[in-house]
Amino acid sequence: MHSYTVLKKAETQSALIEVCSDKIVRVLFKKEVEINARELKNLFDNYNDMTEGVDFAFIYHSEDGTANLNGEAKKFAKLNPNYFHKSCVAVVVKSLAQRIMANFYLKTVRSGTPYQVFNTIIEAEKWCLDLLKEA
Numbered sequence: 001m002h003s004y005t006v007l008k009k010a011e012t013q014s015a016l017i018e019v020c021s022d023k024i025v026r027v028l029f030k031k032e033v034e035i036n037a038r039e040l041k042n043l044f045d046n047y048n049d050m051t052e053g054v055d056f057a058f059i060y061h062s063e064d065g066t067a068n069l070n071g072e073a074k075k076f077a078k079l080n081p082n083y084f085h086k087s088c089v090a091v092v093v094k095s096l097a098q099r100i101m102a103n104f105y106l107k108t109v110r111s112g113t114p115y116q117v118f119n120t121i122i123e124a125e126k127w128c129l130d131l132l133k134e135a
Contacts (some may be wrong), residue, residue: 002125004133008065009049014039014067019050024057024128029067039050040069047084055085055135057128061092061121069105077105088114088125088131 004022011017014033018026025047029035035043047058060067069077091102102117114131118124 002129004005010046010050012039012042012046015043017043017050019056021133022125022129023035024059024125025051027058027060029060029062031062031064032066033062034068034070035073036070037072040073040076041083044080044083047086049071051085053085055087057090058086058090059090059092059121059124059128061124062094065094065098068101075103086113087135088116088128091115091117092121092124093117093119 002022004020004024006018006020008019009017014030014035016028016030018028020026025045026097091105093099093102099117104118106115114125116124
């Protein structure tokens, strides 16, 4: 695993957000969280504030693998695919069910941003760093 420094931190009702020196934003969803549209917008607003309009790679993972977007959150995400700047999105899953949900999200929200699902955070970081080097 490579080294990086956490430059900014924030905590919302549903997640811990870290903006890091390697140009990756790491979003850790809390246990058994269900995200509604208001909370999703709050997350997106935090991303915008913390990254100050600069493109970052995003890695999403969860403490227990149960983070879910409810119907209104999915609708908000679909209507606002480019609400915040991002160069790529990596999602770390722990189960087949999570992989299915992550792939469903990809098909639902088409933002044109590179998107990939991984089994480990190390794989996700490597992919993000490779894409950042290419940019």
